Amino acid sequence: MTDQVNTDPSKSGLSGLLVLEAVSSPGASFAASLLADFGATVYVCEPPGTGSPLRRLAGADGRWWQVLGRNKRSVAIDATDPAAEDSMRRLLGIADLLIVDAGPLAEDGWRRLAKTVDSPPIVVDLFATGADDPHGWGWSSRAELTSAATGMMALTGLAGDNPVLPEVPIAEYLAGTLAAMRALAALRQRSLNSSGAVDLSIGLHEAVQRMIEWQVPVASALGRAETRNGNSFPMNAGISNMHRTRDGKYVAISAATQATAVRVLEMVGGAELRNHPRFATVAARSNGMKELYALMDKWFEERTLAEALALAEQYGVVAGAIYSVDDILADPHMNARGNIITITGPAGPVSMPNVVPNISGLQHIIGHVGPSLGEHTEEALCKAGIGSASRSAAMGGVTNTADYNRRRK
Numbered sequence: 001m002t003d004q005v006n007t008d009p010s011k012s013g014l015s016g017l018l019v020l021e022a023v024s025s026p027g028a029s030f031a032a033s034l035l036a037d038f039g040a041t042v043y044v045c046e047p048p049g050t051g052s053p054l055r056r057l058a059g060a061d062g063r064w065w066q067v068l069g070r071n072k073r074s075v076a077i078d079a080t081d082p083a084a085e086d087s088m089r090r091l092l093g094i095a096d097l098l099i100v101d102a103g104p105l106a107e108d109g110w111r112r113l114a115k116t117v118d119s120p121p122i123v124v125d126l127f128a129t130g131a132d133d134p135h136g137w138g139w140s141s142r143a144e145l146t147s148a149a150t151g152m153m154a155l156t157g158l159a160g161d162n163p164v165l166p167e168v169p170i171a172e173y174l175a176g177t178l179a180a181m182r183a184l185a186a187l188r189q190r191s192l193n194s195s196g197a198v199d200l201s202i203g204l205h206e207a208v209q210r211m212i213e214w215q216v217p218v219a220s221a222l223g224r225a226e227t228r229n230g231n232s233f234p235m236n237a238g239i240s241n242m243h244r245t246r247d248g249k250y251v252a253i254s255a256a257t258q259a260t261a262v263r264v265l266e267m268v269g270g271a272e273l274r275n276h277p278r279f280a281t282v283a284a285r286s287n288g289m290k291e292l293y294a295l296m297d298k299w300f301e302e303r304t305l306a307e308a309l310a311l312a313e314q315y316g317v318v319a320g321a322i323y324s325v326d327d328i329l330a331d332p333h334m335n336a337r338g339n340i341i342t343i344t345g346p347a348g349p350v351s352m353p354n355v356v357p358n359i360s361g362l363q364h365i366i367g368h369v370g371p372s373l374g375e376h377t378e379e380a381l382c383k384a385g386i387g388s389a390s391r392s393a394a395m396g397g398v399t400n401t402a403d404y405n406r407r408r409k
Contacts, residue, residue, distance in 0.1 A: 027172030069370020076374030103131030175207035243300035345369035
């Protein structure tokens, strides 16, 4: 792991871009995080007193928030209080982007007020599947079920067994990535033709379907959908699986072409297995893959991870260890590349993935972890041209979170 060092933020690519984030989901927040990583000023607009629910993800210590909120600023503002509407309009008037996640049918305060601003920001709405059409969508629109609506879960798990729900919010992060890219494209288009209000609505399921786009044309061509096939890619007669070693580790193997498959066969069983009629050709292997994988399981079970990888390198076989997060943190190659960095926050050091991608000629920094609630309220309201006598309206007539909490009691 490497420690982050400060560099010149003016060379970060998106310097000067101002983004308002008013969300409660990881995907929408991640879209803003990507922009902040490249130098955009991102104000997280969150309720005073409680703050964003993202602060409480994965436990009360806020470690996930420390990463989602990195390089961002916090504005404590009560969007439900009419007294705050003037301050909200002023912030919207200086923003380039407004990122929300309630869906295009929701008339939340930020989105509604954006329509009343002379120069409105581009609205990026990253919503859960079904939130844009609750009558046409017959089941839950909770973001946790997005993977079920994409076709992805039809591919996960062992053949003939139950689907496997991914243990990661992959739909949220994929959608956040595409949302950030689409927002920058809209900004580029606006700079060319000075168009008016722009709404970008992105359903979480759309991002995952884009990433497994091969499903639709293949199903159309074959007249049937591919289903789960364990660790092997559907339609694939290549050798692709994961095997447990003698010391309890796992190795992933990939041999999609005839030439690479021959090398795997020779490593596992010498010339006899390489020339065996059950495995010598692609067509033969497609019918005998279960038997072949059983032989490979036995071969790996007789060797440690180090021994198996050494032989794979000797035979030119594409193989790699399946890493845990401990393996990632200890890997010398990833450390040399600076893939994982450590930032010191209020609660101590926080390790996290570095900025991706690293673009030559641009400086990318992570200046700080997620900010404390309301830390940048004064800064944001000053930037919006709101005088000190009027700033308390931003939180419904109070000036800081402590005052807000006392008032609510």
